Amino acid sequence: MARPDVRHYQQVAGFMLSGETIPFLGAGANLVERPDDVSWKDGKYLPSGRELAEELVSLGLYPDQDDVDLLRISQYIATDAGRRQLYKHLRRLFDDDYPPNVLHKLLAGLPPILRERSVDHQLIITTNYDDALERAFDDAEEEYDAVWYDAKPGASCGKFLHRAPDEETVAIEKPNEYQALDLAQRTVILKLHGAIEQLRDHPEQLRRLPRRLSHTRGSAARSAGSR
Template identity: 50%
Template sequence: MSLDAAGLRLHARLVGKRIEEGKVIPFLGAGANLCDRPVLAEWQPGPYLPSGGELARYLAGEYDYPGDDRGDLVRVAQYVDLVTGGEGALFEELRPLFTGTYEPNRLHRWLASLPARQRAGASPTRYQLIVTTNYDDVLERAFADAGEQVDVVYYSAEADEPGRFIHVSPDGDRRPVPKHNEYRGLDLEQRPVILKIHGAVDRREEADDTYVITEDHYIDYLAHGAVAKLMPAYLMARMRNSHFLFLGYAMRDWNLRVILHYIWSQQARRFGSWAIERDPDPIDEKFWQRHRVEILEARLEDWVDAMSRPRS
């Protein structure tokens, strides 16, 4: 559904209430980083983060990828892994791209503004769980700029012990989540949580960078039982009782589709969900419709502006 200004205002009033009550989980894809970014003829390392396709084409050029599918990040990353004899060179290539000095965009800053808005509301504070497939830490820096503490939980794809999640507390302490159904280190009544389901860059220690990005990584990722079952059960319980809001996310990311299928199958009640896409792909449209996710055709910038206005 294409939204005009009036439609955006109505959506903002209805959905904004649920968001401020902590009952909507944003899912951020690579497209979330394109918010506020000017149109580029060709992306190169510099002041802006790449989309998945841009990163794929960049790596394809750097490593003479021979295929026609140069915009397929998973395929291109697998090729780099194979021709360089392992993931080491690939991870070294990725690190400077994800540790650059990038300015949080208006979407990041709006998400970081939610805790203060929630504390000012009439309802009991129930902070946000934000799920992202992005590896960078721009969202975390937006929270830091806003003076807000946040817990980060990310998937670890380390070769010696894959298939687990790591919890990073606001003081920087890192601890594995050994038994997902017994872990008690998170509390959404106290502060928000960012869940990074494809791994994360670690600015402090390069050896701790972890990415789910190649075909082999994705196979390993899904081979460790249902990845959703490895997440802290506390976070999964929140997902089972929430609306979903997809921002800059495309359904071509099939491994997240597996997780979503699992979550939706566990919901006792179905909660409405929304996907914000300016020009939705026909395949995406069919997937969203099948799962009763309402597509709202709007620019992310316009959507954030509407959500940022006080609800009347």
Template identity: 35%
Template sequence: MAEPPYGVIWNRLRRGKVVPFLGAGASMAARAPDTTWDPANPASLPSGAELSRLLADETRFPFSRPAETDDLATVSSYYCDMNGRRVLRERLRELLNGDYPCGELHRFLASLEVPLVFVVTNYDSLLEKAFIAANKPYDLVIHPADRRDYANAVLWWPHGAAEPQFREPNRLEQDIDLADTTVIYKMHGSVCSDSARWDNFVITEDDYVDFLSRMTTHTAVPSLFSSDFREKSFLFLGYGLKDWNLRVVLKNLGRDQASREDGTADDEELPRSWAIQRNPSEFERRLWESRGVSIFDVGIDEFVTKLRQQAEGGRS
């Protein structure tokens, strides 16, 4: 079985030519293997399926098959309809804002010296905690799903700011210089450890519809980021492609990456991207490859260990 091209990945990463994307598996990598999540006394974050089942049980979700109770968007929609958006948001904060440990992946990414844009679709703040622990500066940008009055804006925390500023997505280039600023972009919202006031979650079916509709108007991903993506490789960590919402996002990101000022695209000039995913299905392999992404069946911890060895000049 082919291994990831660690040397190539590290060389591009250290030169700021990679955009790391962190999915659900990236957060689960911080969790001890073979552990059971206990919502009454959690020692780690829940998986998406575990969170969905808990919400389904609490709101007496009227279906019982795993395909239904494990669907977080559907269950969250029902929870919200039955109990209100505020109750859902408060419950998510209770479950996601604990003092959970960062994983080796988060610590490694926070140790990098080059400014990068990190795209995170998880709701937790593990990456931010790793940067704080490493005393590394970063700007935070969050999609404000719960602020309908700012539906076409993003929340922007300059490094060290206690409160966010609202910005039109395509005007962030006036505020952020990616040449010397690391940015954590929470594409699907986030629990905010400092204040519940700014918690935002793209989690219900309606949230995803709203977010994806913004993709068509180029306001979901700020142009500052999509422009930066065009000459860079994507490094997908902890993603699966069974979720159609993610496939739509990737399709649009790929279109932005391939675009040129003259409206043409040269496939030979596009940098290769990589996905690190344990036990991908044949369906997922084909989807990744069709999007110009090489997929590798490697655990995240093993990947980080070997990438760190590469950074230190050694080989496994």
């Protein structure tokens, strides 16, 4: 496959700087900077979609050892073994200190440039469970709104949740009428498949609390601390 020429990249950069693109990150985004001959490693390199599928199959919870369709495998495990089993294994794989790569850092470095140009912030969509992108924004001290799909059983199951900086998480009951997201104010990170909650930035005793498939670190810590 022929590689795009320099002009193509210049066009994309121009679109990004003028707020005319919506970055969409799939599992391939986690392969940036990873050597071709190196497999994923806990805490260092995040898995690709295929590697994640192979890891789930290796648990013995899926009958076809040769299948690498992550969506089909995840749905089967959630239906056959239960969502708790699926989330437990996903949390084990992703609940680690994976560092952001250069792509995550690039996106996290754009907000001040966009503000200088009086351009709205980014809407970044990702299908990844990990929080490497959020880490990049945290490292850059850039605020963002986190929006993610809630698949866990409960009142908000099947809805998107929203957490603004330093605020409680709220369910988006009527998406077409929801007014709390404003790209003129800050970046919105939309996680289509949900996210792994982590409590790494909180007191050690909070690490022993049960964790769920969602990105609610701040609200979880506050609710735990009030008990």
